[in-house]
Amino acid sequence: MVQILSGQTIQEHASRNSCWIIVHGKVYDVTDFLDEHPGGSKIILKYAGKDATEAYEPIHPPDAITTHLPVEKHLGVVDPETVVKVVKEVTEEERRRQALIDARPPLAEVLNLHDFEAVAKAVLTDKAWAYYSSASDDEITIRENRLAYQRVWFRPRILRDVSKVDWSTTILGQNSSLPVYISATALGKLGHPDGELNLTRAAGKHGVIQMIATLASCSFDEIMDAAAPNQPFFLQLYVNGDREITRRYVQHAEKRGVKALFITVDAPQLGRREKDMRMKFVGDDAGAEVQRGQDVKKNEGVARAISSFIDPTLSWKDIPWFKSITKMPIVLKGVATAEDALMAYDAGVQGIVLSNHGGRQLDTARSGLEVLVEVTTAFRARGVRLPSPTFDIFIDGGVRRASDVLKAIALGASAVGVGRPFLYAFSAYGQEGVEKAIQIFRDEFEMNMRLLGARTLEEIVPEMVDASALRSHYGLAPDDKLFASAYQPLALAQFKNAKL
Numbered sequence: 001m002v003q004i005l006s007g008q009t010i011q012e013h014a015s016r017n018s019c020w021i022i023v024h025g026k027v028y029d030v031t032d033f034l035d036e037h038p039g040g041s042k043i044i045l046k047y048a049g050k051d052a053t054e055a056y057e058p059i060h061p062p063d064a065i066t067t068h069l070p071v072e073k074h075l076g077v078v079d080p081e082t083v084v085k086v087v088k089e090v091t092e093e094e095r096r097r098q099a100l101i102d103a104r105p106p107l108a109e110v111l112n113l114h115d116f117e118a119v120a121k122a123v124l125t126d127k128a129w130a131y132y133s134s135a136s137d138d139e140i141t142i143r144e145n146r147l148a149y150q151r152v153w154f155r156p157r158i159l160r161d162v163s164k165v166d167w168s169t170t171i172l173g174q175n176s177s178l179p180v181y182i183s184a185t186a187l188g189k190l191g192h193p194d195g196e197l198n199l200t201r202a203a204g205k206h207g208v209i210q211m212i213a214t215l216a217s218c219s220f221d222e223i224m225d226a227a228a229p230n231q232p233f234f235l236q237l238y239v240n241g242d243r244e245i246t247r248r249y250v251q252h253a254e255k256r257g258v259k260a261l262f263i264t265v266d267a268p269q270l271g272r273r274e275k276d277m278r279m280k281f282v283g284d285d286a287g288a289e290v291q292r293g294q295d296v297k298k299n300e301g302v303a304r305a306i307s308s309f310i311d312p313t314l315s316w317k318d319i320p321w322f323k324s325i326t327k328m329p330i331v332l333k334g335v336a337t338a339e340d341a342l343m344a345y346d347a348g349v350q351g352i353v354l355s356n357h358g359g360r361q362l363d364t365a366r367s368g369l370e371v372l373v374e375v376t377t378a379f380r381a382r383g384v385r386l387p388s389p390t391f392d393i394f395i396d397g398g399v400r401r402a403s404d405v406l407k408a409i410a411l412g413a414s415a416v417g418v419g420r421p422f423l424y425a426f427s428a429y430g431q432e433g434v435e436k437a438i439q440i441f442r443d444e445f446e447m448n449m450r451l452l453g454a455r456t457l458e459e460i461v462p463e464m465v466d467a468s469a470l471r472s473h474y475g476l477a478p479d480d481k482l483f484a485s486a487y488q489p490l491a492l493a494q495f496k497n498a499k500l
Contacts (some may be wrong), residue, residue: 003076014049039455041321062219078430117486120424124194128190135359136271142359145398148367157453174232177207189217198426201433205226266334268312338378351392402444
């Protein structure tokens with residue numbers, strides 16, 4: 001029987017020695033977890049004896065607390081009539097953010113995906129922008145992801161009847177209105193109160209496939225419950241060290257109708273995302289000043305706080321186990337070489353994503369687009385026919401235009417994953433922003449396919465691009481002004497209260 005606790009009882013446990021909190025109406029004893037919390041104990045103690053849902057929700061997946069706390073620390077539910085509501089002070093930053101939201105450009109003035117990024121940069125909190133935009137180390141790879149597309153040139157054909165063009169496709173057997181799927185990104189509620197539901201509603205309305213992130217702010221079932229009838233989904237999976245948890249999660253997803261499993265394979269350890277890490281030193285709420293003498297990693301940002309469960313022992317020998325627990329197509333997300341692409345093919349999975357995790361893992365890793373040329377060359381040398389009816393090659397990272405997608409398709413990609421642009425779209429404008437982003441893609445596909453002389457995606461062939469400069473990482477080229485206007489350079493260590 002579930003114990004019902006009064007707010008007054010919970011308030012009596014508001015100290016370091018006995019710390020209870022309320023999250024989503026349930027009561028937890030987090031006393032023993034204080035020193036283990038990646039954000040430090042101070043932020044938890046601020047809500048000791050109180051309802052911490054508002055602070056917890058944007059930066060944790062819904063099941064984070066239930067996963068990390070032993071069952072005996074789940075104390076019961078709170079009587080809602082007895083809870084004293086915490087009056088949240090409106091900070092100067094929140095006032096400034098609301099003023100910026102009120103002053104946003106009308107959605108009609110958003111002409112491209114770069115515009116969403118620029119608006120999101122202005123309206124997001126510093127912590128949210130740092131988490132969303134950060135990449136590893138010197139952030140070379142995140143920039144290379146974008147620059148790679150600019151080194152591939154079109155070879156358009158002329159005098160073809162392009163009065164009708166069709167860019168619809170199927171992705172892993174699922175109909176899609178675009179050769180694009182919404183790639184998984186974590187913690188949507190950092191950008192908008194509805195989080196990933198903005199993606200779900202827009203994708204269902206416009207026939208686009210959403211990949212659900214393991215670390216979404218909204219729960220898996222909440223996302224599935226918001227879906228349109230027969231709306232297709234993919235699932236991105238970070239593999240838990242407790243494989244039973246992984247098995248239950250995967251099989252539940254399959255039971256609910258998810259159509260493919262994308263296993264992230266490039267994150268045995270998180271990259272050092274320094275913009276995100278540096279936020280741990282900014283402000284009390286960031287958990288910057290933990291108790292003196294605690295051995296707590298307080299400088300690894302939001303990313304560490306949500307991902308400590310990821311299993312670094314994941315290896316090729318685990319593929320048969322995944323095939324044994326699900327009938328869903330299995331795709332390995334994060335392949336970066338031809339050698340591993342061929343091993344994936346030999347392992348009998350149904351596809352790969354050539355990805356460097358949006359530049360967030362190994363810095364100076366090559367772009368997915370460059371790896372794509374290497375992979376397709378290796379497959380053809382092996383005698384594998386491309387496109388293959390049994391094996392798909394996807395790519396993500398750096399896509400900001402429909403022209404980028406068409407270049408990837410010409411070079412052998414089945415479809416392209418787009419993550420941050422949709423994240424920025426709903427951070428700036430909610431569901432309407434995602435719908436506008438989809439419409440921008442449609443408009444750009446129509447124009448580019450006509451100008452290329454291609455009526456269908458099947459007519460986007462390798463001869464339509466010149467990728468000879470793709471491996472030349474240095475060269476004279478004009479700055480990408482649109483990207484540069486949204487890109488935030490790394491900040492160096494800041495002097496505090498110093499007169500220089």
